[in-house]
Amino acid sequence: MSSTVLPPRRRSGMRRRSARLGWAFASPALLVVAAVMIFPIVFSVIMSANHVQVSGNGFQLSGFTGSNYSILLHAPRFWHDLEFTVLYTVFTVAVEMVLGTLIALVLERLTTGRGWMMALLLMPWALITVVSAELWAYVYNGVYGVLDAFLGDFGVHDLNVLGTPMQASIAMAVADVWKTTPFVAIMVLAGLVMLPSEVVEAARVDGANGWTVFWRIRLPLLRPALAVAVLFRILQAFGLFDLPYVLTNGGPGTSTESLAVLGYKVLFNDLEFGPGAAIAATTALIVLVFCLLFLKVFRTQVGEQED
């Protein structure tokens, strides 16, 4: 990648040195992550393939089994929750990326008060997730929620926002968009600001108008920043927990139950750590496929070409 004009032998020696330097730079972080995270994840994956009995004396694993996974594959509830989570993810990620990018463009053009705007935008994001869910539960409340009071002024009564599957899902998505879009906007804005200004100016000189510059030049250059924003959103949306847990507890019925809520109930309400771990591992696998697929479509390599 680094391509200054040097004789071949010196170049390869430098490459080796650079590679060593790379490992020196990366290893402290990688070691911390490995030391703390590998055991819990491996443990959880092992549990997912075992009969597990949680007990006062630790986890009793009594033999390898595929039954935790086969229970999942045969449970309509799992498939339903998967479908709900995927649809919810696709919908909210799309909405938030478009909105977030638009907000970033507005912020970029804003000449005064940008610092204050950023502080304000980060407030919902900084709100403790369960509190933000409580706030929306308070707003959507079927008895004294301000939304009902507000809509009542326009003659809309008994909307029962959280009591019907479609409305409840939309209500959740609104709460999610409110909380997370600002952070997406900040990420995209950071990307915009870091773009080399020469390229844009060159295009301007060539007579390209604002939209052309954005679509043809800035957006492609923005790809790494956008990619990380989308990944971040996929992770968040797929892990959707607090909103359904607080707003509907998955209701009506189980129509707004997400995979994370299901996993939580199976692990900590039912104390079924085998199937619970299987839900977690399956979720992780699905999100990973999702992410890699996206990166492929988006033509951003996971790692740069190792030239």
Add this chain to the structure above:
Amino acid sequence: MARRRTRKRNLGTNFAALCIAAFVALPLYWMVASSFKGQADITSAAAVPPHPTTANYGNAFSNYSFGQYLENSAIVAVATTAIVLSLGTFAGYALARLPMRGKTTIMTVLLMISLFPTIAVVAPLYLLLRDIGWLNSYQGLVLAYTALMLPFAIWILRNFFLTIPTAMEESARVDGAGPVRTVLQVILPQALPGVFTAGVFTFVAAWTEFIIALTLNNEDRYRTIAVGIALFGGQFTTPYGTIFAASAVAMLPIALLVLVFRRAVVSGLTAGAVKG
């Protein structure tokens, strides 16, 4: 003519900004307004508290050790952010720029770690920290958070580093700058908005995390605000007023932090504004 167009554009921009601000601020306003409503008014839809009271704030601080929780959260979040940014910057740089083998694998594994559901790793994480003897401590929580948030922070940093042109580093190298100095003095200032993003991501994640803090630290002395707020209320009641009061207080440090660091970011951002 050009000036008029600029003014028109500014008008449009300002109007759009105003709409965005309103969408973001309205629910927040509702939360803060409700935190000043007493028991009798909490079910009222009045936009201004009819009988404003600070009873909810008093309740959060006197009936619960909310001051202590705030301090704990601040210590844990600041320490986590500092460690994640210092380790993550170098790792992110290496993974963006330096010719290491297996980068694709590393990035994929990091992604896997950051997407593995936290609820499934809580129990084993508890066992791990129990064996180190770091339950009910700051360092235990900081270690767990660092490991949990580093992977994605590296992703953020690495992707932002990718957008920086390589020319600057090369001229630095030609000038004889060492690799550490190149990262600190050339890359970092260029990537400041990206570093800011990673910092905000980490700080907020540590500030709001619930299930791990709940499990690792169950002594009041080491509890964080997210856990503290979950202690509010009784069997059948959600004390919205007290929860909102506590949350309003918990938002302030973040707002202050952003306003303080705005300078650092805005310097990067102004360059963008000029060209805009």
Add this chain to the structure above:
Amino acid sequence: MTKTSRRAAAAAASAAAVLAFTAACSSSSSTTPAAPAATGSATGTITWFANQFGPTTTDVRKTLIAAFEKAYPGITVKLEQAPSDTDTYRSTLVTQISGGSSSFDVYNGDVTWPAQFAKASLALPLNSYFDQSYWNTFSNGLVSSLSYKGQTYAVPLFTDNAFLFYRKDLLAKAHLPVPTTWEQLQSEAETLQKDNLVKYGFAAQFDSYEGLTCDWTEFAADAGATSVNSDGTSSSIDTAAAQKALTFMRGLITSGVTPSAATTFQEQQSESLFTSGQVAFLRNWTYAYADSNTQGTSKVAGDVGVTNLPTFAGQTGPGYSVTGGWNLYVNPHSKNLAADVDFLKWMTGTQAQTIMAEQGGEIPTVASVLADPQVQASNPAYPVAAKNKLNARPSYVAQYSQVSQAIYTNINAALSGSVSPSAALSSANSQINSALSNSGL
């Protein structure tokens, strides 16, 4: 460390993981209960992990601790505040106890937990610490709900009952009697609504959560139905009687007696509909009496009456109330069992139970305390409670959590109208059966 987990450890992928795994799997060996100590001589400090109960204005737990420490000067009790959400609380208990934690000795736990916690050995079996005469002091039916396979795993801290709360002023205005059957309640409610005296007739907890299992169990029992058979081996929910109960509940909503938003109501929402004067009848727990009669926060203070729940026409009244409330459990890793036992004994003794009733507003578990005229005079709900016909949720099965989810998700779906009552019951039936045979989620 068990043989089986060692085998699992050997299968671990990386050497590092194996090492960590082995270390983490072996938990402290303090689980064998010490020999029962003579009570009264114990000393030391114990930690009580407890969520808030009783009124929010005064913390009755602190009153209880102060009185206990006076009676047992050698023992100090440290109160550790627990999360208010029951499921969140359970998750932290499970992780900590299974991880060998001894950071708390005695903990509050829901009345539905004994079987589940017993099966997972998260609670210490208590039979060897208390004699038969101790267990005989409690109200009927309480002790059996604490037992699993012949051992008792908790002592009952306080109990809770369901009641029918009604608006005395509205009934007087319309010259209507207090209803004793559900059918009568529905027709009286319709009359009150038609006369524009009140917006809605009846409110209860129909959200998709544990509270709906309570409400459902009562309606079903009134119709003569159960959810699980008595030996806990299979579902009994898909019957004509259950169909009758569910059809009636759905009818409350379709007739407009109960607002359709009730399918999102938990205790708090249903109670605030009542205290804001928008509903005539309310099914709720003991706390709602004092709460809805508080001047300033309730618009109907002074107009609230309390009685036993109605039953279906043709059945002998009153209707059933499920048992709620909280127990005290002992952490199997506790290092001071003698002091724990003293604490449990005292908390379920006359003095503590009287404090609980008079200052905590919770129904005492000790029969003689509940019968005490002075205690009964302290809260109009207590004499009604003494006449309540009680019915437990099927928490004698260790898979109660799954059973309850099968009940409340399907009943909620039927109440919100997305499936028919018969489809909901047949789906609940198969889910309960697969939960009991450990073959489903």
